Amino acid sequence: MFNSASMAKLRRRFHTSAFLLIIFLSNSFHLPALALVERGEGLKEEFTEELLLKPLPDRKVLSHFHFQSSAPPSAANGRHHHLFPKAIAQLARKFEIRELELSFTQGRWNYEKWGGFDPISTTNAKPPGVELWANFDLPLNTIDHTWKNLTHVLSGLFCSSINFLESSTAYSSPTWGFQSNSSKLRYGALPREAVCTENLTPWLKLLPCRDKAGIALLLDRPSIYKSHYHSQRLKLISSEFTGIILEQTLTLVLQPSMRRLSSLSLGDGSLQPSWSLNSLFGKKVVGHCVLAKTSRIFLELENDLALKVDKLQPLSSWNNSAFELSVIPNNEIRELNALNKLRSSVLYVFEVSGLNDSVPLDLGIHWKIPLVWSCSRAPFHVNRFLMGSGNERGSVAITIRSANLHEHFLRASDSCGVDAVIFQVVPWYVKVYYHTLHIFVDGKAQIISDVVRKMKISPSEDKLSSGSMELMLKFPCNMDSATLTLDFDKGFLHIDEYPPDANQGFDIPSALVSFPDFRCGRSYQLDELMHYQSTLLSKFQEGNPVQTYTEVLLVPLTTPDFSMPYNVITFTCTVLALYFGSMLNVLRRRVGEEGRLSRSKASEKPGLIPQLLSKLASKLKGKAPEPPSPLSTSSSILGPKLLSKIILVGLLAVIWNYYLKDS
């Protein structure tokens, strides 16, 4: 099935100019009509592409690409798809996946400067490296096997080593600590996995237009991988009623190139850098992907920024005293905020689909006055760190510090509480003693049962499974900081279990701390914009709980000197060779036999040189040569004769060395 736009293009060749007008009209608003036509044979496959741009308080720009493909329940088309990537559909069908999320991330999301209480950070801030979780629709006993197969398929599909997640020491099965209440969920993370273009290319291949047209055209590799944060995500939701929905997002935090003047003084008084799509990516949007149902670019101004601009001049137009947009927005959407009307973010919408191909869209913002604003900070800051020194033991600490932003909580009584769910997976060689869990709230040690509402701990088994901890805590609302500490022992690995670069240390994957009491759903004034079936905005309206990934920790373990075996082998071989040599020599030689031999030798004719020597000696002495007596032989072994021989040889060697080396 062709998209209407491409169909239109095909027809355009055959029809008259009168017809062309009708087609042109239908090109812009025939989508509902087409949907009506096809309702008879069920839902059709859809693809949408959207891009969200957002200036950040620390002079960076967040750009969030959102591509969504959906396929209806497969009965209608059989195995064939028009838009939806077949590889993913097969995967979803074969492994009976309910939900799957895979993310490749480089860099760390800065929860303090880039926001922690908005839809982007709750769903798109991911831990460094690879994170994969999947929820299966299978009987419990087959899940582990399916997971292993799935990891292999994905690693082939995305050119990465996701297959390392197959071993039971690498993944865990959280029940309620990670996401929903499900026993069929598997979770694994590879913090050390490097992310590069080889992962991006297969990800782009899943898009119907790849990066040849539409918004994906912006994805210029050098500028993408220069970003401070890069998270490439793939989410799959599949059910019998809705079909398969594939959501592909790419979140980047880019640093717009700054002028020389502003780079020197980064103080508060300087201007925000002005940027455009061309300066950020080195490319412009030229037309939309013809297969896409919607193709839009959003520019978001945060609450605080919108408020500040409003104060200067009511934020009515795209060109005001604070900034100027380079392209006139097609629309402007305000967030509906229950608390106060003013503090609400603003979205400018730019339609790419209505674009003339010859005029590329180069959306940009030009700042006129210096503005300082703050992002929507998360209610709590979470940090995790290691304590202790030495290679024997240590402890992990998680601190949760309140940002004191939740004013609406402070009004409540003392008994009010905030829930926090902590999910942490620890590899087996970090042997955590869960009974050593200590919780301090505002510097006071707490009784565990007072704070912990729910706890599920599966201790690690050596070389079999990693340990995971799910904790649901309830803190008082007026808490300033809370700390959890857990002691651990560092284990020993077998020599072939060490990874390459073992001396760097071993990673403990990020822990996830989520606050189910805080949901960051947004609602928009969409009254006259009913045909704005924006998948991105509907995502924003979902209202996921606020969550924070902690740092990845690096635990130095005792690592053997891998060159040592070589030294040991060399030494042992030398010693053994010496030992066996001398031992054989001793065993082989028999003293009596030796004496007999020498006697028999003496009785025989002596050799040429001894004869000559004896003759010479007798000549010198003036005596007749006499046969050497058998008695004297034993005594003359260390006699002057031997000594003189040795001296002679030594002298010869010295002379030879001295003269030959000179020449």
Next chain:
Amino acid sequence: MIVRRWEIARLIRKRMEDVGAEVYYHKFQFHNIQFHPLRFFSSTPQTVAEKNSSGCTLNGVSPVGIIRAPRGDGKESIVLVTPYNSENVKLNEALSLALAYSVFSLLSRVVWLAKDIVWLAADSRYGEYTSVASWLKDYYNPFFSSDSGKFGIDMCFEKKENHGDDKTSFDCSAYDDFRRAGTMAAALVLKVMDQERSERDRIDIYAEASNGQMPNLDLINIVHYLAVHRQGLHVKVGTFGFLLNSALLKHLGETLQRLSRLVQSLNPGWKLGVKSADFIEGTATLASSMYYQALGVPTGPHGAFRDFQIDAITMELSPRTSLTNENGVSSFLLRSGRLVEGVVRSVNNLLEKFHQSFFLYFLTAPNKFVSVGVYMIAFALFVAPLPIVVAALFSSTASTKPSTTTSNTKPTNSKPSGSWNWLHSAKLVFLVHLWALIISSLPYFISQIPRTDSTKRMLTWSLSSLLLLYPLTRFTNLFGEVHRWEVLKSVMIAAASIGLSLMSIINFATAQVGSMLLVPLCLMVRPLKKPMQASLFLSVLLKFLNILLAVVAFPPASLAILKAFLHGFESINIGDFWEWAEFLWAWSSATYLYVTLVHLPCWYLCVHILLHN
């Protein structure tokens, strides 16, 4: 004064913030280094409510800035430390802060950064080491319960804020969060010094940490390579100046040079180009390296890092011109900044941490070292005769038993003969060791006596140890002159060799230096009154050597001799040994334990044997 202190901290904080770093203040209290009851080898004791007698006067504030690597994963970090005296900033300290700031601001813009950079501007009003050590302690062993010392510090700052005017009020609460940056890969302590002029900019490297631990040699190699081959700096490590002018060394060096020339003329392939000057300088450096390792006291703030297995060195940079000469200083800052950048970049580019076993070495020059494989041989040769002598002495006494009973004029009754003979000697040796243990713990009690100077304390110490010795001698007299000196000697040597071997594991340099004194003393000792079956010359020589060694090996005497060499004879004082012992104890150096528990009893037993009749 307080205003100025905080002004500097605030200025540094402002600068750090401006380059985009995360900043916080580390507030801490200086703990006077003092005698604490034996706390050797115990890592970071729980400071349970240290006496707040010092009140809030001894607190400090160190601004700390962290640059997060743009694309890094934040697992590792590199630390730069610049100590400065917050009360009275000198020009050189200001320059070291400037140097660190310029490197820091450069690093905040570079794209190659993979590890986070931490800059600690350590407030070193009461000592560089303590401020760095307390920061590290808070980094690795923080307290979460509020009844710790940290709470008291916050109280101090609040108090200050209340009765101070606007300028003194300290904006600490906003920068209170202690931030961390992963496992530390390496640490560099930067100091600019104003030393005597030389023709080139100079850099001194200090590496010795507590108990003879050294950072990985590769770190020193990196600094040396970059300083010499890239920046053209003159690199120095510690040397003993008095050895440079020693006539004996000069003579030895010349002999070696002649020998090496001879060897080279025999075979040009044997490259033994020993130069006399090199030899002297190498020996002086080696001696200093061994001395500081043997002392077991860190030579700078980098020592605090080694306790957490972090490789760290102190770099003391000194310009060739005066610090007020602007041209000279700017070129100096450029060179040293490039050097620091280069070192940071080298460490940054490493995937694994320094790990090959180059932790055991002595330096003979900034780029030359004696590896453990080489210097272990010397020590092994020193110690190997001890067990052999023990066995020989013991077996000889066992075999000559009948002959002595017949030839000996003294009555040998009531002597439990047989192979259990050595038990009595062992008892004596044990008692002497017990005595040594008691006197080694005496200084703690003596230091509690108020209003005494080091001389008085030393006298008290020696008097009390002599007093304790009296019952010991009475006790040994109870046995009478029962033990034969050979048996006593063999037991003593056995104890000494065990002590030396144990010490070689804890601090190799101490064991090596100690064995140089102890082994000849142990091997040679024999009663002075005992006639010898040797030529007169030999016996006189032996007696003379015995007496000489017994004098030299007495710890206070050896210290006095060393001090005389270092500073001249006028500087010797009775209180010196006390101060030395106090110093070692305060830094919890294992050398103190070695001197009092191995060396001293052995020396006493040797003297006992010498006076045997």
